[in-house]
Amino acid sequence: MLRQVRGRDRLGRGAAAQSAHTRALTPRTETADRVVDSVCPFCAVGCGQKVYVEDGRVTQIEGDPASPVSRGRLCPKGSASTQLVTSDRRVTTVRYRRPHGTEWEDLDLDTAMDMIADRVVATRRRHWEWEDDQGRRTRRTLGIASLGGATLDNEENYLMKKLYTAMGAIQIENQARI
Incomplete structure (x- = not known):
């Protein structure tokens, strides 16, 4: 209140309402090395996204204000895109469960691609x-x-x-x- 009375911000909507802690805060995207334009992967709307990358890792994903589709807005799923790519629970290997199997196993990509190609050719032939x-x-x-x-x-x-x-x-x- 004292800052409002003494300063130029009589309505308390600007500097008078900010604490020293608030003034010291910086945007979490400020330290990004680069910004990559992308599109949200969740639905057919095609909302534009800005992907902030720091040291080769995605640090933040936000709506792209220049996108004519979403104009900087993202739905709750789109806003959670960061979790999609940075989660430690994200599966980054090829997972395979054999017919009648009960457990998943990891396969290398070349083996998985060969299995798919063999099955496509066999199905087509049959x-x-x-x-x-x-x-x-x-x-x-x-x-x-x-x-x-x-x-x-x-x-x-x-x-x-x-x-x-x-x-x-x-x-x-x-x-x-x-």
Whole structure:
């Protein structure tokens, strides 16, 4: 109150309301080495994010005020994006549970990619259809389908469509259309 009366901040909305501790505080993003523009990974809205990186680690994620979609705002999930990438409980290895298994095991990435490729080729071979019951040429497989997520952008969806079409799949859909 005394600071209000003595100073220029008569309504107590500025300097008169600040303590020495408050004036000494600095933004938690001030020490970042760089700021990376990103998009929130949680839904199809595509809110812009500013990712603050210090010493190669993500230290803070905030809404991007320049984003025409979100104008600097993030929903509760988007605001928790920092936890998504910095949590010590985040799984950073390939996890695999064998058929009828009860425990997860870690696999190296090359082994996992080879397993996926082998299964795709085997499924395609097993379910390949050169023609239908009436003799019409089909050249397709009904053993492979794709359901893309709403967080994928147009370019990613385009590439997925091209990949699955090249493999002969015809059941290609996106969650945003459903």
